[in-house]
Amino acid sequence: MSNLQLTWSEAELLANDDVAEPLVAGGVRCHGGFGDDGRYVSPRAKNRVPATEAWQQSHRELFDADILDAPIELWPEAFPNVAQTKHLLREGIPGPTISALTRIGTVEGFGSMIRAVNVEQMQRNFAESIDGTAIAHLQSGLFEAHARDEAGWEEEAGHRQMWFAARDLAFENPVTEDMTQTMLVRMGIVPAGGKPPSPEEVRRNAEAVRRFPDLDLSLEMMVRRMVGLLFIEVSAFHTFAWAEEVLSDTELLAGDARAAELVRFIRADETPHVEYLRTALTEMRDRTFVGESGATVSGAQVIGTLWDTALEQSLGANRESFLRTAMGEVEHALASHPRRDDILDGFRALGSEGEWAVSP
Ligand SMILES: [Fe+2]
Ligand SMILES: [Fe+2]
Structure with a gap:
């Protein structure tokens, strides 16, 4: 067994590297910053990154198993794609791109809900020890770091x-707070004047889709x-690749491609999220879950x-509802345009067949 540090305090997992200069974008002070060499430094990566690497290595040594992976090839490219987006921008239709960026930011913020997870006595749910694993650090640093990265x-x-x-x-302050809200309601991202679901509702919904009734809900x-x-x-x-390419077009957009640079920094911050999630899920896969009755079920099955x-769900219902929403934004932007049909024909010609199903 290698000599790895596998136990970290919450404060350690939330610690930042020193930066020579903070990241400020469009007057907004952001997390992260730049090192002495000018390279971008992600937030809360000082110990979280080496800790995750150590948990991965330890798992490989203990279980002789690989860390599971969700390859990006499983998912289709962004819609509208880069060519379709630029086609709309060239035609003077920025609306769908503005709403896409607003949607992405809002959904990223929802990632902070991971900090609301509350599993008591985590060890009780596993037959094997979880000492020195990512599982043991989820609720004492990893979820909180993730939440802060997403929502500030x-x-x-x-x-x-x-x-x-x-x-x-890129668009020189295109929307007010009110317009943002209207846009999010139109896209079904937030309910109109409604409240978010209560913890009881969330629990009821979870019970309805529960697959392992003996496990702690x-x-x-x-x-x-x-x-x-x-x-x-x-x-x-895929969204990052789309955004970086679109936003670096200095002929179509303002801001000297600074928006694309910002997206590159956000993308760099995402890698620690992917890494801790796949590590903890692997540790669970290779252990044994213990139900409330004391019966066990293999982690591989859970x-x-x-x-x-x-x-x-991701490739089916979610993708379909996303395509509808995105196409709805294109339709909305073109609704009273005198050349609507022409522009839409050009738009479709640049896309792929799979998207036609949702086109009107
Ligand atoms: Fe994010
Ligand atoms: Fe993330």
């Missing part, structure tokens, strides 16, 4: 505000949320079942 912390903006800053740099909810988040994190790399269910 104290005076430092996180990904939510960084996407908005990218949008505002909070634990199954946590695993389900982690798998869902991992899929969002990985598939988002993780495999929840993984397959979430993947089907």
Whole structure:
């Protein structure tokens, strides 16, 4: 067994590297910064990154097993794609791109809900020890670091505000707070005047989709949320590639491609999220879950079942609803345009067949 540090305090997992200069984008003070060599430094990476590497190595040595992976090839490219987006921008239709960037920022902010997970006595749910694992650090540092990266912390903006800053740099402050709200309601991202679901409603919904009734419901909810988040994190790399390419076009957009630079920094911050999630899920896969009755079920069965269910949802219902929303934004932007049909024909010609199903 190598001599690895496998136990870290919450403060250690939240610690930042020293930076020579903070990251400020469009007047917004963001997390992260720049080292002496000018390279971007992600937030809260000082110990979180080596800790995750150590847990991975330890797991490989103890279980002789690989860390599971969700390859990006499983997910389709961004829609609208780069060519379709530029086609709209050239035609003077920025609306769908502005709403896409607003949606991405808002959804990134939702990632902070991971800190609401509350599983009591984590060890009780596993037959084998979880000492020195990522599992043991989820609720004492890893979820909190993830939440802060996505939604910001104290005076430092996180990904939510960084996407908005990218949008505002490229499109020169295109929307007010009210317009943002209207846009999010139109896209079905937030309910109109409604409240978010109460903890009781969340629990009732979780009970309805529960697959392992003998396991602690909070634990199954946590695993389900982690798998869902991992899929969002990985598939988002398509969105990053799209955003970097579109936003670096200095002929079509303002801000000297600073928005694209900002997206590159956000992308760098995502890697620690993917890494800790796949590490903890692997540790669970190779252990044995213990139910409330004392009966056991293999981790491979629990993780495999929840993984397959979430993947089907991600590639099926979620993708379809996303395509509808995105196409709805294009339709909305063109609704009273005198050359609507022409522009739409050009738009479709640049896309792929799979998207036609949702086109009107
Ligand atoms: Fe993020
Ligand atoms: Fe993330």
